[in-house]
Amino acid sequence: MEIKVLGTGCKKCNQLYETAVRAVSQSGVEATVQKVEDIDSILAHGVMMTPGLVIGDEVKSTGRVPEVSQIVSWITTEAGRP
Amino acid sequence: MTTTPMSAALPAEASAETPDTVGAPTSAAVTVDPASTCCSGGARPGPSAALPEAGAGDSAPRRSSGLGRYLPMLAVALAGWFLLYRQLSPFAEWLSFDLLGLSAGTALGEAVAFFAYDAPKVLMLLMLVVFFVGIINTFFTPERTRALLAGRREAGGNVMAAGLGIVTPFCSCSAVPLFIGFLTAGVPLGVTLSFLIAAPMVNEVALVLLFGLFGWQVAALYLVTGLSIAILAGWVIGRLHLEGWVESWVYDMRAAETGEQGLSWGERLEEGARSVKEIVGRVWPFLLAGIAIGAFIHGYVPEDYLASIMGDGAWWSVPLAVLLGVPLYTNAAGIIPIVEALLDKGAALGTALAFMMAVIALSLPEFVILRKVLRPRMIATVVGIVATGILLVGYLFNALGIGRFVT
Numbered sequence: 001m002e003i004k005v006l007g008t009g010c011k012k013c014n015q016l017y018e019t020a021v022r023a024v025s026q027s028g029v030e031a032t033v034q035k036v037e038d039i040d041s042i043l044a045h046g047v048m049m050t051p052g053l054v055i056g057d058e059v060k061s062t063g064r065v066p067e068v069s070q071i072v073s074w075i076t077t078e079a080g081r082p
Numbered sequence: 083m084t085t086t087p088m089s090a091a092l093p094a095e096a097s098a099e100t101p102d103t104v105g106a107p108t109s110a111a112v113t114v115d116p117a118s119t120c121c122s123g124g125a126r127p128g129p130s131a132a133l134p135e136a137g138a139g140d141s142a143p144r145r146s147s148g149l150g151r152y153l154p155m156l157a158v159a160l161a162g163w164f165l166l167y168r169q170l171s172p173f174a175e176w177l178s179f180d181l182l183g184l185s186a187g188t189a190l191g192e193a194v195a196f197f198a199y200d201a202p203k204v205l206m207l208l209m210l211v212v213f214f215v216g217i218i219n220t221f222f223t224p225e226r227t228r229a230l231l232a233g234r235r236e237a238g239g240n241v242m243a244a245g246l247g248i249v250t251p252f253c254s255c256s257a258v259p260l261f262i263g264f265l266t267a268g269v270p271l272g273v274t275l276s277f278l279i280a281a282p283m284v285n286e287v288a289l290v291l292l293f294g295l296f297g298w299q300v301a302a303l304y305l306v307t308g309l310s311i312a313i314l315a316g317w318v319i320g321r322l323h324l325e326g327w328v329e330s331w332v333y334d335m336r337a338a339e340t341g342e343q344g345l346s347w348g349e350r351l352e353e354g355a356r357s358v359k360e361i362v363g364r365v366w367p368f369l370l371a372g373i374a375i376g377a378f379i380h381g382y383v384p385e386d387y388l389a390s391i392m393g394d395g396a397w398w399s400v401p402l403a404v405l406l407g408v409p410l411y412t413n414a415a416g417i418i419p420i421v422e423a424l425l426d427k428g429a430a431l432g433t434a435l436a437f438m439m440a441v442i443a444l445s446l447p448e449f450v451i452l453r454k455v456l457r458p459r460m461i462a463t464v465v466g467i468v469a470t471g472i473l474l475v476g477y478l479f480n481a482l483g484i485g486r487f488v489t
Contacts, residue, residue: 010255039259039454043335048224048263049256062223063251064356 001031001078006042007051016051016065023071029079056081149347156351167206174199193381200295200373200419205366207294208287209358215286216357219251220350224260231269231277236320239273244312247280254282254448261455262335271328272320278452279468280312283443287365291418296425303479304435308443311471318467327460368416379423399433400476404469407440417441436476444468 003020007013013035020033036042036054045054049063053071056078060066177198178184184191227250231243252260257278264274284305293301345353421434449461456464 008255008258039262040335042259043262043266046225046263048228048260049251049253050259063253063256064353 001029001056001075002054003031003033003075004036004045004054005033005051006036006045006047006054008037008039008042010050012065013051016053019065019068020053020071023068023075026068027072027075027079029075031075031079152347152351163206163210167203170203170206171199173202189381191381193377196380197373197377200376201370204291204294204369204373204419205362207290208365208369209362211286211290212358212361213354215249216354217350218249219357220345220353222246222250224250224252224256224263227277228264228267228269231264231273232267234270234273236270236272236317239270240276240313240316240320243269243273243276243316244280244284244309247277247312248284248286248309250277250281252281254445254451257448257451258454261452262332265328265332266335270320271325272316272318274316275319275464276312276316279315279443279464280309282445282448283312283439284308285442287361288418288438288442295418295422300431300435304439307435307475307478308439311439311443311468311475315464315467315471319463322463324460324463327457327463329455329457332455365416369419372416372419376419376423379420380426383423383427399430400436400473400480403433403437403476404440404444404472407437408444408465408469409446430480432476432479432481435479436472439472439475440469443472 003024005013005017005020007016017033017035024031024033042050042052045052045059047059047062051065052062053060053066055071055074058078060071060074174195178191178195179186182194184194186192186195227246230246231239234242261274261278264277265271269277289301289305292304417438421438425431425434444465449465453461
């Protein structure tokens with residue numbers, strides 16, 4: 001599974017990245033967390049408020065750092081999909 | 083303030099839609115470091131309008147999102163707030179004159195009493211307003227604002243954009259994606275700029291502090307003149323047809339759309355609490371420093387000392403205040419208590435407001451960020467037009483002599 005953290009390198013973006021990494025290890029699901037910093041790709045996801053969190057192909061949150069447990073549940077839901 | 087109801091509401095929210103495999107989420111505090119935010123200050127921070135929820139795009143039924151069940155808790159919290167707030171003045175007097183044994187009328191006594199009253203008062207007002215603005219923000223995501231503004235004509239569009247600039251969560255670090263997102267969705271350049279000027283200038287922290295320290299008249303003046311500057315500046319830029327001064331690659335971008343997702347009231351309240359934690363957590367050192375400087379000026383600088391330099395008699399004081407304000411970069415929280423003390427000592431209201439607007443609205447870091455998408459000529463034009471607007475506001479209030487009635 002691919003998880004992307006969209007953001008131009010602000011404080012919250014780094015925070016979200018760390019939170020996402022923690023969520024992946026908690027969920028036990030095999031997934032990669034990737035930072036996306038160029039504006040092209042950020043906009044391609046339709047995100048106007050950084051940081052954005054993309055799990056699978058869906059934007060899950062923008063402009064905030066969701067809780068670890070919230071991200072874990074997004075990850076397990078995504079992993080459960082056929 | 084109201085964190086308990088928030089976290090209590092969470093488990094029900096989560097389980098209603100997504101089976102929660104890791105147990106109930108705990109409080110909102112888990113990942114939010116109060117001191118951090120993506121903004122470097124000044125501009126409206128982005129506690130934001132969190133959109134998506136798992137599965138919300140899969141036409142899952144909307145959770146019951148009644149406000150009703152949270153109202154009793156909110157009412158209790160509000161009542162407690164008001165009771166506490168009314169005790170602040172007696173508390174400040176008791177602290178400075180009884181407990182510390184300072185006497186009223188002395189410089190030190192006045193300075194300490196000023197601080198002991200203003201610091202808790204402004205913090206309490208800030209928490210209250212940031213909480214409710216945090217909730218309001220969840221109704222106005224940038225996506226929705228963009229949809230409202232797309233294809234608008236000028237004039238009407240500028241007015242709407244400036245108004246939406248107040249209620250839409252905005253963070254200067256998101257200025258570039260937001261700018262491109264607006265333009266590519268068909269929001270006219272001038273309308274986009276009205277939004278980008280209003281968003282940092284008319285922010286809730288500034289309004290609360292003005293209201294708390296000077297009363298509603300000054301807060302209203304600030305709101306109306308700040309909006310007018312944003313509307314007119316955007317409109318003028320639209321009329322000048324400066325599209326060529328935007329970096330050309332911007333128009334080649336294609337921004338995708340994200341779906342609109344509803345939040346329950348529990349989540350909205352939680353966002354409000356999150357904003358309080360973030361914004362108050364970030365601005366309180368500035369605020370206390372500002373109030374301390376204000377308290378010093380209040381106690382030690384003689385009455386009317388500033389009248390000759392910052393009074394309404396000196397025509398050059400307004401441009402000077404604006405020039406000083408541009409490189410000065412702090413947020414509303416730090417600057418307003420100082421402005422209060424300046425006014426106290428004879429500075430004219432127009433000069434003080436111009437100074438404050440220049441500090442908050444013309445922020446160097448934001449223009450550096452926008453340099454990615456705007457040519458230098460364009461940035462100079464925006465700064466020039468906004469600065470002119472601020473000058474006019476300063477002169478207008480000095481000419482009307484409004485300060486005399488307010489302070």
